[in-house]
Every structure is written in C-alpha cells, then in structure tokens.
Amino acid sequence: MSEKIKIAVLLSTYNGEKFLGEQIDSLLAQTHKNFILVVRDDGSRDRTVSILQDYAENNGERIHLLPCDGENKGASGGFAFLVDYVLKNKESLGLSSAYMMFCDQDDTWFPEKIEKLTASMLATEADNGSVLPILIHSDLEVVSEQNTVIAKSLINYQGLEIQRNSFSNLIISNLVTGCTALINESLAKKALPIPTNAIMHDWWMALVAAAFGKLVYLDIPLVHYRQHENNTIGAKEFTKVSVVSMSLWQRILARKPNEHLVEVSIQAAEFHRRYGAHLSGRERLSLQLCTGMGVRLGVVQRLMYRLARRF
Numbered sequence: 001m002s003e004k005i006k007i008a009v010l011l012s013t014y015n016g017e018k019f020l021g022e023q024i025d026s027l028l029a030q031t032h033k034n035f036i037l038v039v040r041d042d043g044s045r046d047r048t049v050s051i052l053q054d055y056a057e058n059n060g061e062r063i064h065l066l067p068c069d070g071e072n073k074g075a076s077g078g079f080a081f082l083v084d085y086v087l088k089n090k091e092s093l094g095l096s097s098a099y100m101m102f103c104d105q106d107d108t109w110f111p112e113k114i115e116k117l118t119a120s121m122l123a124t125e126a127d128n129g130s131v132l133p134i135l136i137h138s139d140l141e142v143v144s145e146q147n148t149v150i151a152k153s154l155i156n157y158q159g160l161e162i163q164r165n166s167f168s169n170l171i172i173s174n175l176v177t178g179c180t181a182l183i184n185e186s187l188a189k190k191a192l193p194i195p196t197n198a199i200m201h202d203w204w205m206a207l208v209a210a211a212f213g214k215l216v217y218l219d220i221p222l223v224h225y226r227q228h229e230n231n232t233i234g235a236k237e238f239t240k241v242s243v244v245s246m247s248l249w250q251r252i253l254a255r256k257p258n259e260h261l262v263e264v265s266i267q268a269a270e271f272h273r274r275y276g277a278h279l280s281g282r283e284r285l286s287l288q289l290c291t292g293m294g295v296r297l298g299v300v301q302r303l304m305y306r307l308a309r310r311f
Helices: 020-028 048-058 074-088 113-128 167-172 185-191 201-212 248-253 259-278 281-294 298-310
Strands: 007-013 035-041 063-065 099-103 134-143 149-151 214-226
Touching (some): 007 074, 007 113, 020 035, 035 048, 035 074, 074 201, 099 113, 113 134, 113 214, 134 201, 167 201, 167 281, 167 298, 185 201, 201 214, 201 259, 259 281, 259 298, 281 298
Parallel strands (some): 007 035, 007 099, 035 063, 134 214
C-alpha cells in the first residue's frame, strides 16, 4: 500500500558541491521508489547547479529542478518556498496528495527511510484521518565529514528529552530535525505561510502539528547526519554543567540575556498572533510565558524560562 503513495522530497541547495552527489545517490537507492525530488538552488556560487543539472538529465522522471533565480532565501525560506511550490503544482508533479519530506544537501539517508516514514504516516492517518495535520520524524546517526560514526543516536548525543513533545515544551525547544520529517498535505496547508521570523521551518511545522494534529516519533535512526565546518545548525554533544563548578565570571555572564531565547519569544508571539484564537487557554498562556522571554534582562528572562519549562 505505501509504495502506491508518491512522496515529494524537497531539497534546497547552497554551495553544496562537496557532499551533494552522495546525498542524491542515497535518495536514488531508496527502497521506496515512488518519489520525486523537487530541487531549488539558493544562489550557489560553486558547482552545485551543474551537479544538479547532470543528475536531472540522467534521472528526468525522478528529479524536478526548478529554474535558477539567483535569490538567496536562506535555509528556512528556501524550504518554505518549496512547500508552497509543491502545494501549487502537485498535479503536474504527479502527486495525488502532497506528502513532503525535507532533505539536506550534506547528509545521506538510510535506504529504508522513505519506506518507514511513509508506512508510519499511513498508519497514523488510518487511525486519525488524513485531514489531521501530521508530522512523522525519527532519530539520526551522527557521522563525521568522512562518514565515521560519532554517535548512533542524535537524541541521546544531545541529551534531548524526546518525551517532552507537548506543545508547551516545543515552544521552548525544538525536538524535530527537519531532515528526518515527513509531513502530510493538511499540515503543509495549516502551517503556510511560514513567517520570516520563525526560527526554522521544521520548528514551525512541529508547533503546528503539536497544536492542531499529531507528532509521531520513530525511535530509529534513518539519516546519517554529517558534521562539518559549514553545518547550518549541527549536533553538539550534551554536557551537564554544574552551577557549583562555574567560575564567578561565568555566573556573572550567565545573567546576561540569551539571544536565542529572544528569538524563541519572537516566534512564540508570531504563533500566538496567527493561531491564538484557535488555541486553548493553556496553550495561549504557554505562548505568553515564552513571549515574556523577549525581555532583555537576564534575571527576568530566566525566570520566564523556568516558569515556561514547568508549565
């Protein structure tokens, strides 16, 4: 049944010549063959576009390469554009329904990635209905630039509490890595347009799924998550810092406002503006607490953070 479902794999590239071929080869080796790779380049200045053109010429039915416009939209903006493009062109792309996956240019996928995520999506829709916004995501295997395994599980490596996937917790911390995600058409329509002040497209999608639909985690790695000097985000090993062991200067500096929490507060305020009228009172209060983290006073900011974490 899952093989009948055609998936749109979205790839936004930027100066990716070094690893791009490996990633596309891993896509062409998928056990689930019924997919189309929809690619847009984000203004590359290296050989990325010529590599894409070569693959498109040799795999015309499998790869849909958008014309180069030279505009740099950034990682989140590039993927947001592709989601909108697929929704508007799903018939010409041969999609009966716009199931979409996000693909980064520098990773490689396990051969069964599309197959397993699609099977989970169909099972979830069978239980909940396809009109429900759904996001399926998985763990990742962290590898070096040379594909040497650094960690078998990104979730464990970063010390993420994957069970804390409620809406109130997701406002503060994203648990969805975009390159592992599969979304259905209902989620895409509900989430668009992704605002420019969203931190990342995958975080915004996760929030929408948690608020209005279902977020499903598969506890298996399905992506080789490559770490190199040009990672947009990357994986950092979790280390628990003891307050007692911190130096005096570290404790003083810790009172400064955290710029990431300011970004979180802006995103929370935008989510409240967009969807607040359709959320529960508890969900609106969670967003308001997180919006309070935008205060550029370290003590107040951390107080709001602690309240939001306990909510």
